[in-house]
Amino acid sequence: MMIMQQNTWIPLFPEQASTFAGDVDLLYFYLIAISAFFTIGIVAAIFFFVVKYREREAFATPKEIHGSIALETLWSIIPFIISMTVFLGGAIVYYNQYRVPDEAMDVYVVGKQWMWKIQHATGQREINELHVPVGRKVKLTMTTEDVLHDFFIPAFRTKMDVVPGRYTTMWFEATKPGKYHLFCAEYCGLNHSGMGGWVYVMEQRDFDNWLAGNVSGQTPVEAGRDLFENKLGCASCHQGGKDQRGAVLEGIFGKEVKFTNGQSAIVDDAYLRESILNPGAKIVEGYQPIMPTFKGQVTEEQLVQLIAYIKSLSGDAGTTSQTAATAAPKASPEAAANSNMPSSETKGGN
Numbered sequence: 001m002m003i004m005q006q007n008t009w010i011p012l013f014p015e016q017a018s019t020f021a022g023d024v025d026l027l028y029f030y031l032i033a034i035s036a037f038f039t040i041g042i043v044a045a046i047f048f049f050v051v052k053y054r055e056r057e058a059f060a061t062p063k064e065i066h067g068s069i070a071l072e073t074l075w076s077i078i079p080f081i082i083s084m085t086v087f088l089g090g091a092i093v094y095y096n097q098y099r100v101p102d103e104a105m106d107v108y109v110v111g112k113q114w115m116w117k118i119q120h121a122t123g124q125r126e127i128n129e130l131h132v133p134v135g136r137k138v139k140l141t142m143t144t145e146d147v148l149h150d151f152f153i154p155a156f157r158t159k160m161d162v163v164p165g166r167y168t169t170m171w172f173e174a175t176k177p178g179k180y181h182l183f184c185a186e187y188c189g190l191n192h193s194g195m196g197g198w199v200y201v202m203e204q205r206d207f208d209n210w211l212a213g214n215v216s217g218q219t220p221v222e223a224g225r226d227l228f229e230n231k232l233g234c235a236s237c238h239q240g241g242k243d244q245r246g247a248v249l250e251g252i253f254g255k256e257v258k259f260t261n262g263q264s265a266i267v268d269d270a271y272l273r274e275s276i277l278n279p280g281a282k283i284v285e286g287y288q289p290i291m292p293t294f295k296g297q298v299t300e301e302q303l304v305q306l307i308a309y310i311k312s313l314s315g316d317a318g319t320t321s322q323t324a325a326t327a328a329p330k331a332s333p334e335a336a337a338n339s340n341m342p343s344s345e346t347k348g349g350n
């Protein structure tokens with residue numbers, strides 16, 4: 001059977017392919033209905049009054065009209081109710097879209113003039129393409145190497161700015177297998193219009209096959225550990241056992257950390273990022289400000305990997321071990337190796 005484009009000959013709306021799509025469209029049609037109602041009403045009233053109050057005799061003095069409490073109450077309360085329904089609808093849609101569910105599977109996105117670089121938690125990389133399973137919640141953690149971009153999937157009715165020096169997140173759950181346009185929705189220079197691609201929504205089985213067929217290389221956590229232990233030498237300070245010079249990184253994610261200046265913060269992606277790029281900004285209580293800055297030495301993708309690794313030290317690796325990882329034969333020996341982390345005891349000297 002042929003897969004037909006379901007749209008009529010004027011494709012006014014993209015397909016509805018995520019759990020948000022129905023709600024967003026409903027709200028949108030509601031706004032259109034309100035606008036249409038008032039536009040038609042106002043235009044009709046104009047014509048009605050033009051005819052009704054046309055000049056019948058020259059220089060006539062019309063009867064004066066004084067205030068009407070009933071009328072004023074009515075035209076205050078009705079618009080109030082209408083605007084509150086719009087607010088409520090908008091709040092519900094917004095709340096659903098911008099609160100990422102905990103169980104969502106992780107995908108990392110780095111924007112760059114003019115392409116999208118994507119890495120799955122199981123290690124597979126793609127450019128300008130994103131493969132996801134249908135009916136699963138997917139969380140994108142996004143940043144950019146250069147200017148502002150914006151990750152936009154019209155069929156999912158969701159988009160999010162991708163901002164230099166920051167992590168933004170978005171999530172969705174695709175409801176229909178298929179191929180959907182992906183755009184950059186923020187003018188980002190000469191080839192902005194070409195900065196797009198496709199999201200492929202696949203049945204879980206097909207997705208598992210796709211994962212298995214794409215040599216995964218290192219997962220972000222493994223790549224991060226490689227950078228941490230070998231390439232960047234973080235381990236020389238952070239993996240020394242009892243009297244290591246660097247702060248303890250195990251178990252810190254999501255916890256409060258205290259600084260020498262008496263302030264404190266909750267350890268999240270943004271804090272880890274700052275700790276690596278600008279270690280002098282906040283000095284952890286009990287340590288010396290000896291950590292060098294890694295600004296200019298790590299790419300955005302490496303930062304994402306380092307952060308994924310540091311998070312995994314806090315047992316946050318749960319989101320990376322998906323059913324897909326076990327289904328993909330390539331991934332299982334890696335997953336086993338991954339759990340076999342060197343403990344500070346075996347590594348640590350005295």
Ligand code: HEC
Nearest residue numbers: 232234237245246247257275279282283284287288290291
């Ligand atoms: C020369 C030793 C040294 C090296 C190399 C080093 N660090 Fe640090 N790091 C420290 C010290 C000391 C602190 C605590 C003082 C501070 O906050 O700057 C720290 C703090 C941190 C923190 C904040 C920890 C917390 O509890 O809030 C993170 C995250 C971190 N380092 C990650 C890294 C990463 C990733 C690398 C490698 C790219 C690295 N460090 C390399 C010494 C080092």
Ligand SMILES: [Cu+2]
Nearest residue numbers: 149184188195
């Ligand atoms: Cu762009």
